[in-house]
């Protein structure tokens with residue numbers, strides 16, 4: 001059965017237009033991503049929404065029509081039902097470190113540590129850091145502006161005090 005445009009749209013929006021396995025977006029890849037059947041149609045999977053994932057072509061290509069055949073075969077991570085944090089830890093070098101056998105198997109099968117993805121994660125992290133620094137800088141500028149206003153007010157007050165002082169001196173001179 002072919003997937004209707006309405007279902008495609010739903011899967012796409014549900015995934016926020018990003019690959020549910022590796023996180024790259026349509027904007028990152030410059031095109032639409034693919035609809036993947038978590039349990040392949042050829043292995044008795046259905047077009048039910050719970051079985052559909054939005055996936056980039058690379059992840060889809062590596063996943064192919066994998067489905068456990070023997071009791072000892074592992075399932076792949078199902079991003080629809082489990083958060084990535086359950087199976088993976090992102091290291092400072094941009095690599096994903098497996099936390100579970102499913103995580104380890106998924107990284108190997110879908111090649112979640114392919115060089116381009118590692119570079120992508122590092123780039124995203126740098127971007128996030130740049131945004132964080134910019135936000136900090138903007139907050140700092142607000143504080144500096146407030147301090148400037150405050151010091152201007154102090155200068156005004158000081159000028160007023162000097163005037164009063166001068167008037168007082170003149171007054172005292174008059175009494176002599």
Ligand SMILES: [Zn+2]
Pocket residue numbers: 019020021022023024055056057058059060
């Ligand atoms: Zn992907």
